[in-house]
Amino acid sequence: MMQKPPQNVDFALKETSPKIGAGAIASDKLASTYDLVEQMQYLYVRVVKARDLPSKDVTGGCDPYVEVKLGNYKGITRHFEKKSNPEWNQVFAFSKDRIQASVLEVTVKDKDVVVDDLIGRMMFDLNDIPKRVPPDSPLAPQWYRLEDRHGNKVKNGELMLAVWMGTQADEAFSDAWHSDAATVGPDGVANIRSKVYLSPKLWYVRVNVIEAQDLIPNDKTRFPEPYVKVQLGNQLMRTRICPTKTINPMWNEDLVFVVAEPFEEPMILSLEDRIAPNKDDTLGRCVIPLQLVQRRLDHKPVNTRWFNLEKHVIVDGEKKETKFASRIHLRVCLEGGYHVLDESTHYSSDLRPTAKQLWKTNIGILEVGVLSAVGLSPMKSKDGRGTTDAYCVAKYGQKWVRTRTIVDCFTPKWNEQYTWEVFDPCTVITVGVFDNGHLNGGSGRDSRIGKVRIRLSTLETDRVYTHAYPLLVLHPSGVKKMGELQLAVRFTCSSLINMLHLYSHPLLPKMHYIHPLSVMQLDILRHQAIQIVSMRLNRAEPPLRKEIVEYMLDVDSHMWSMRRSKANFFRIMNVLGGLIAVGRWFDQICNWKNPITTVLIHILFIILVLYPELILPTIFLYLFLIGIWNYRWRPRHPPHMDTRLSHADACHPDELDEEFDTFPTSRPSDIVRTRYDRLRSIAGKVQTVVGDLATQGERFQSLLSWRDPRATTLFVTFCLIAAVVLYVTPFQVVGLLIGIYVLRHPRFRHKLPSVPLNFFRRLPARSDSML
Incomplete structure (x- = not known):
């Protein structure tokens, strides 16, 4: 087997020992639900509202706001204009690790142009503040009389x-x-909060365009060349032009779209007449609200319907009227029996169908504690120095979570825990780390720092995994470690039998196998699904922006990359390495490199031939022993990004520049020409390998195709003789003779190829018929 060189130690996964679990939790009530993160104490101040505030302005009103101050930290609520009974309902949290004072000061001020006036204040001794641990009820707010500067x-x-x-x-x-996040103003607080998001429920819309009747073309002197155009949001698809020129055309074509609930836009269908190249005439159109479309959960047929097509007629140059133009026969349905592929199936986090009625019971719970990060790289410049405002996004199934943003810190500590239901163990959770680019008036993109993928089926149940994952990002200059993300992960199984039973089920819902979609359709639909998800999540508050969603869903994973091509080639070679090693070992046996081993193989072979019923039990027993032997070296940590496997650490700079190039390309023509020539060279080698494989297959076909009459005559004659001999000769004798011949001593071997190999290589292929 090909041995892969070890990965750079700096890029490897590291086991950590954070202070998590019941020993770090102050209350047993909290230990069972929030035990994967380190305990962090906070002083909470909820400013609810004020009443009967005195007027401070000349105009007789006040513009109140509240300032909460603890040592060097100060939080400010938004201010109201001309309001003596304002309501804020804002919460301030001060980390106990950063508290450097013994008194909390809460001040109500009147916002002014020059100097803000003091309305009143109150002081709290930290030793007198009560403690609260969920699930205790929230502390009830109280009215406090304000004091002046003298108390x-x-x-x-x-x-x-x-x-x-x-x-x-x-x-x-x-x-x-x-x-x-003390440097963030009141307007920016919404951009740093932790939130939970839900992906929109995605459906496939299948439109089977069957036929139309009684078309009325605008030009009465010619038969129309009709086709149907269907638009759903920004998705537009067309049928082919009807091959027969008639006023009753037939197509019977399927058009498939992706749509998200709630359905915001109707489906617009129009019947077009191709008058000339790039010139069409609309014969009629109809609008179909998706709320009225039938939903299909399985492979049962859907009833067809006739829809009236209407046409707008311009009267007096301005006024429009609609009139009946034709009818079109459709089969339209929302299909919930599919899993809408909004992510790559190689590491999908959800394999369930869209329709909740088809979901199975969950098999377990996934809990993830986002602890901290260390050694983050500076992502932007502020006041002449590098800084990073980091937050994490985790995605599994329909649930996305976003931690709070830790402002201006290269070693942020989040210590936030989240939970997901698990319906299939062969799924992957993705955790990404990003730099918030929208603080303090910033309007740039949120930069990617790195991401981690963890496949649930590689985790032992009920075990807490605490590791520091390297955040590796590929840049045009090469692979770079952007820091380490510390996570605590636990997969709890509710029913081991149900989970093991899932391994016998199809990976995707059965509609993918009963009515499969083509590879091209899946690529188009996946792209559309990602656009819909990113658009919906971008409308949340705070938004999960488009660049975040696309990075988490690997939107560019299908783009050409020389690096990925090399990596996949060596992955195949690594898989085939085991077969190659077995072939070399068998060759050593046949050439008597180790006589004792060869004699033992002879004895085993003779036993299996004389007792053929032992062949299968022996094979399975051997596989069982290998599995038991390998158990000692089973992986003890979750999978992580491997730079060697990805060929990211030994990639040519020009290949990286090509991978990061835009589509279509933005590079000069001479660079594109060089890359095209290189691609032609590599494609030529691939073409040769594919041609060689085709040649071997065609030689097998030519054994009985009489393409070479003499070779086929020899093979057919050999088959007849072999059939007669095998009828009269016991199978054990034949197998024994063949095995002894194959394992014969080297002194009885020749250097030249064997007779069957010579015969096979002389068989004709179809390569001589190619231009």
């Missing part, structure tokens, strides 16, 4: 507050303003 109660003005000590398991954690 005296003011006549007017009260503030409703709730102050408590809690952990990251608190419900207020995700919506809070955090002290580690």
Whole structure:
């Protein structure tokens, strides 16, 4: 077998020992639900509202806001104009690790042009603040009378507050303003919060265009050349032009689209007449709302319907009227029996059909603790220095999660835990790390720092995996480590029998096998599905932007890459390496390199020939022993990115530049010409290999095709003689003679090829018929 050189140690997976589990949790109530992350204590301040605030402006009003200050950290609510009874309902969270004061100060101020006026304040001693641990009920806010600078109660003005000590398991954690994002203004807090998103439910829409009746062409002197155009959102598909020129055309073609719930746009169908190249005339159109379309969950047929086509007629140059133009016969349905491929099936996180009625019961729970990252690279420049505002995105099934953004930190600690239902163990969770490019007025793209994939079937059940995953990203200059992401992962199985039973089921829903889609259709539909998902998630708050979704779903995985081609070639060679090693070992046996081993093989061969019923049991027993022997060296950690396997660390710079080139290309013509010539050279070698494989197959076909009459005569005669001999000779004798001949001693061998090999190589192929 081909031995792969070891990966760079810096790029390898590292096991960690974070302080997680029940020993790090303050309460047993929390230990069973939030035990994959390190415990983090926070001081929470919920500013609810104020009432009866006094006027501070000359105009007789006030523009109030609240300032929450703890040591060097200060959080500010949004301000209201001319309002004495404002409502904020904002939460501030101060990490206990960064608290450097013993007093919490909450101040209500009136926003002014020059200097903000003090309305009132209140002070809290941290030693007197109560603690709260879920699932205890949230602490009820209270009214507090404001004080002046000297500690005296003011006549007017009260503030409703709730102050408590809690952990990251608190419900207020995700919506809070955090002290580690103190430089982010009130308007930017929404862009740093942790959120959970749900992918839209995707359906296939199948439109079977059957026929149309009684077309009325605008030009009465010619028969129409009709085709049907269907538009659904930004997806547009056409049937072929009807081959017969008639006013009752027939097509019977299927057009397949992707659509997401809720259905926002109708399907627009139009019947076009091809008058000339690039010139069409609309004969009629109809609008079909998807809410009225029948839903199909299995392979049962759907009823067809006739739809009226209408045509707009211009009257007096402006006014439009619609009139009946024709009828079209369609079979339209929303298909929920498929898994809509919004990601590559090689590492899909969800293999269920769209329709929830077809889902099976879940087999387990996946829990992921996003702990921290270390050694992150600076992603942008701020005030003349490098900085990174990092957050994580995890995707499994329909559920996406986003951690909060840790501002200006190369070693962020998130310590957030998330849970997913698992319906199939042969799925993959993807965790990506990104730099937030939309803070402090920024409007750039969120930069990718790296991502991690973990296949659930490689995890032992009920075991907590704590590892530091290298974040590897391929740049035009080569592979680069952007830091390490520390995760805690646990896959809990609810029923081992159900999970093992899944291994006998088809990977995809049965509609993929009963009514399979072509490879070209799947590529187009996958691209459309990714665009729909990215558009919907980009409309959330905070948005999961298009570049994030496309990176998580590997939108460019089908683009040509010299590096990937080499990597796949060596993957094949590594797989075939085992067969090559067996062939070399058998050749050594036949050439008596080790006489003792060869004699033992002779004895085993004779036993198996004399007792052929032992052949299959012996093979399976041998495989069982190999599996038991390999158990000692089973992987003890989840899979991770392998730079050697990807050929990312030994790639030519021009190949990397070609991989990162846009489509269509943006490089000068001389570089494109050089790359094209290189591609032709490599394609020529591939062409030769494919041709050689075709030649061997055609030689097998020519044994009985009489393409070479003499060779076929010899083979047919040999078959007749072999049939007679094998009828009268016991099979054990024949097998014994063949085996002894193959294993004969080298002194009885010749250097020249054997007679059967010579005969096979002389058989004709069809290569001499090619131009």
